[in-house]
Amino acid sequence: MMAAVFASLFLSFVLELSGRPRAGLACLMLCLGLAVWLFLFEIYSPEYGFRMPWLQVRLALGSVA
Secondary structure (H helix, E strand, C coil): CHHHHHHHHHHHHHHHHCCCHHHHHHHHHHHHHHHHHHHHHHHCCCCCCCCCCCCCHHHHHHHHC
8 A cells, every 4th residue: 555655656756857747746745645545544453453462562561660
């Protein structure tokens, strides 16, 4: 999904440089929408969402106490 975000961002740059600023802006808004959707999808994921497995604070505090 991140590839779609970067593809829409790249397409917006290409459209802007080719002289189509409205289409470039539309692709930029699409990129922003896809990025927000991907962020929310990752946060509310049942596997990783809100858990942040890269921190593991509970395990770190359990070993100290």
